[in-house]
Amino acid sequence: xxxxxxxxxxxxxxxxxxxxxxxxxxxxxxxxxxxxxxxxxxxxxxxxxxxxxxxxxxxxxxxxxxxxxxxxxxxxxxxxxxxxxxxxxxxxxxxxxxxxxxxxxxxxxxxxxx
Amino acid sequence: xxxxxxxxxxxxxxxxxxxxxxxxxxxxxxxxxxxxxxxxxxxxxxxxxxxxxxxxxxxxxxxxxxxxxxxxxxxxxxxxxxxxxxxxxxxxxxxxxxxxxxxxxxxxxxxxxxx
Numbered sequence: 001x002x003x004x005x006x007x008x009x010x011x012x013x014x015x016x017x018x019x020x021x022x023x024x025x026x027x028x029x030x031x032x033x034x035x036x037x038x039x040x041x042x043x044x045x046x047x048x049x050x051x052x053x054x055x056x057x058x059x060x061x062x063x064x065x066x067x068x069x070x071x072x073x074x075x076x077x078x079x080x081x082x083x084x085x086x087x088x089x090x091x092x093x094x095x096x097x098x099x100x101x102x103x104x105x106x107x108x109x110x111x112x113x114x
Numbered sequence: 115x116x117x118x119x120x121x122x123x124x125x126x127x128x129x130x131x132x133x134x135x136x137x138x139x140x141x142x143x144x145x146x147x148x149x150x151x152x153x154x155x156x157x158x159x160x161x162x163x164x165x166x167x168x169x170x171x172x173x174x175x176x177x178x179x180x181x182x183x184x185x186x187x188x189x190x191x192x193x194x195x196x197x198x199x200x201x202x203x204x205x206x207x208x209x210x211x212x213x214x215x216x217x218x219x220x221x222x223x224x225x226x227x228x229x
Contacts, residue, residue, distance in 0.1 A: 043223050
């Protein structure tokens with residue numbers, strides 16, 4: 001079963017507008033949520049995270065919102081820039097007996113058009 | 115420069131020919147992990163290691179082996195590669211298991227094709 005879901009494989013927005021990437025999860029034990037960005041021919045890089053005890057975390061143009069009751073988080077990019085075009089992975093962490101690991105979504109490809 | 119280095123970056127091989135993908139990190143990280151990325155499936159964990167001599171299976175460990183004899187190195191071994199192991203592989207590390215919040219540092223990836 002897929003515990004972290006990114007239901008939109010792709011998203012296209014205009015430069016300067018807001019990009020909203022969504023992620024749903026099923027496991028209420030997850031305690032941290034993260035977003036990674038991946039450019040072609042490169043490894044993913046960490047972008048922003050949020051603890052399950054918070055509902056918002058902001059870093060410059062990037063804001064992550066967490067709605068625990070809906071088991072939903074979203075990444076907002078404002079304003080979007082062409083350099084933001086990449087695949088974005090949502091990830092969730094749950095502690096399991098001291099061994100912690102991340103569960104990744106399938107990714108959403110964002111294209112920001114000039 | 116802090117980095118995770120994988121080799122080779124690209125490899126084409128044939129079914130059954132043993133191969134090793136090396137991974138090395140220079141950040142003194144305790145935690146290391148291997149992922150594979152396939153179209154429509156995202157990133158799936160193969161194996162991970164909490165520290166030297168401590169390894170465990172991830173979600174898709176079949177057909178793979180790992181070892182962690184030194185803190186900096188975490189090689190991925192395919193004893194008898196098959197075409198379904200054609201994929202893009204990423205090694206990742208973090209200071210502690212899962213990182214401070216799960217923040218992983220990834221290598222640039224190794225694209226493996228098994229004919």
